[in-house]
Amino acid sequence: MxxxxxxxxxxxxxxxxxxxxxxxxxxxxxxxxxxxxxxxxxxxxxxxxxxxxxxxxxxxxxxxxxxxxxxxxxxxxxxxxxxxxxxxxxxxxxxxxxxxxxxxxxxxxxxxxxxxxxxxxxxxxxxxxxxxxxxxxxxxxxxxxxxxxxxxxxxxxxxxxxxxxxxxxxxxDVMRWKHGKLLGNLGNAVEALVGHPDGMADLAERARAEARAVLDRAGIPYSTPEEEAAVRGHQVDVRPITGVSRGGGSSWQSLARGSGSIETDYLNGEIVLLGRLHGVPTPVNEVLRREADRCAREKLPPASMPLETLNALIDERCAAGSR
CATH class of the missing domain: 3.40.50.720 (NAD(P)-binding Rossmann-like Domain)
Incomplete structure (x- = not known):
């Protein structure tokens, strides 16, 4: 081939x-x-x-x-x-x-x-x-x-x-594994927006918890972190490269290159879409999708938003949805 x-x-x-x-x-x-x-x-x-x-x-x-x-x-x-x-x-x-x-x-x-x-x-x-x-x-x-x-x-x-x-x-069942990977990728927008301050992992987990509720309501199967760890083992362990610093994941790199676009519509936005189709609120992923897209359009660098600002936007969206 x-x-x-x-x-x-x-x-x-x-x-x-x-x-x-x-x-x-x-x-x-x-x-x-x-x-x-x-x-x-x-x-x-x-x-x-x-x-x-x-x-x-x-x-x-x-x-x-x-x-x-x-x-x-x-x-x-x-x-x-x-x-x-x-x-x-x-x-x-x-x-x-x-x-x-x-x-x-x-x-x-x-x-x-x-x-x-x-x-x-x-x-x-x-x-x-x-x-x-x-x-x-x-x-x-x-x-x-x-x-x-x-x-x-x-x-x-x-x-x-x-x-x-x-x-x-x-x-x-490759799509079951890709849905599991999708859950992991929901944190890409958090990393791209705020970097790695204390508390960013908690926000990424809020996005994943919201997404699991959506996938469960939609009846879409997904692999679990435990399954993934068992299959992966220590075959793909991250190691440093001399002279090459590691920045962040794919969404972080999109902002770092100033590409003008980002894939968040197909990561967090997938959860937003499914939530709308199945009647499950998705305020965390909705804000992450919106803000990552805005930063890409405006060609802002990665980690340009304080975590406190992002959390405040999400809290505001959650409050608006509950009224």
């Missing part, structure tokens, strides 16, 4: 790097300064073991399809539709993305869609550079056909991912 990684940022760049190191044919899809750096100097892939420059082919857009191509979509969720424009609709698409809305959106256009639940702590802030912080495996990836099941292609993708530096599992 040739793996075409659309969105060669933190997660996509790390997956593409490990597939390339495993001897697979890889094409990275990027844009702007990142694409220029990849073409000129290659991908500088930095891990706790050291740094390596990988000469992986890169393009800015669709290329003629081959029969053995697999698209790995690693963009932010808000970019899903635009990122797939121009690619052959006959190709299988693996959604290596946070959130749970991408697979359904892609299935409108592509008949063969796979979900990927990604546990892969990585950072992309500088053109041409991706840092991945976990050992002994760079990431653990659950892969399954959407909406359910495992097929021969799933098994081949999992085998290829597992050849070098990644742990991968064929998972028939």
């Amino acid at each position: 040739r793996y075409i990684v659309i969105g060669a940022g933190a997660v996509g760049g790390a997956i593409g790097a490990r597939l390339h190191q495993g001897g697979h044919d890889v094409l990275l899809v990027a844009r702007g300064a990142h694409l220029a750096a990849l073409r000129a100097d290659g991908l500088r892939f930095v891990t706790p073991e050291g740094a390596e420059t990988l000469r992986i082919p890169a393009t800015g857009g669709p290329v003629p399809a081959r029969a053995d191509d697999v698209l790995i979509l690693a963009t932010k969720s808000q970019d899903t539709v635009a990122a797939l424009d121009g690619w052959s609709r006959d190709l299988p698409v693996v959604c290596a993305q946070n959130g749970v809305a991408n697979e359904r959106e892609v299935l409108r256009r592509f008949p063969d869609v796979y979900g990927m639940c990604v546990w892969l702590p990585a950072q992309h802030l500088e053109p041409g550079v991706v840092a991945a912080y976990a050992q002994p495996c760079t990431g653990m990836l659950h892969v399954g056909r959407y909406p359910q099941g495992v097929d021969d292609r799933t098994e081949q993708i999992v085998a290829d991912l597992g050849k070098h530096g990644l742990a991968a599992r064929a998972t028939p």
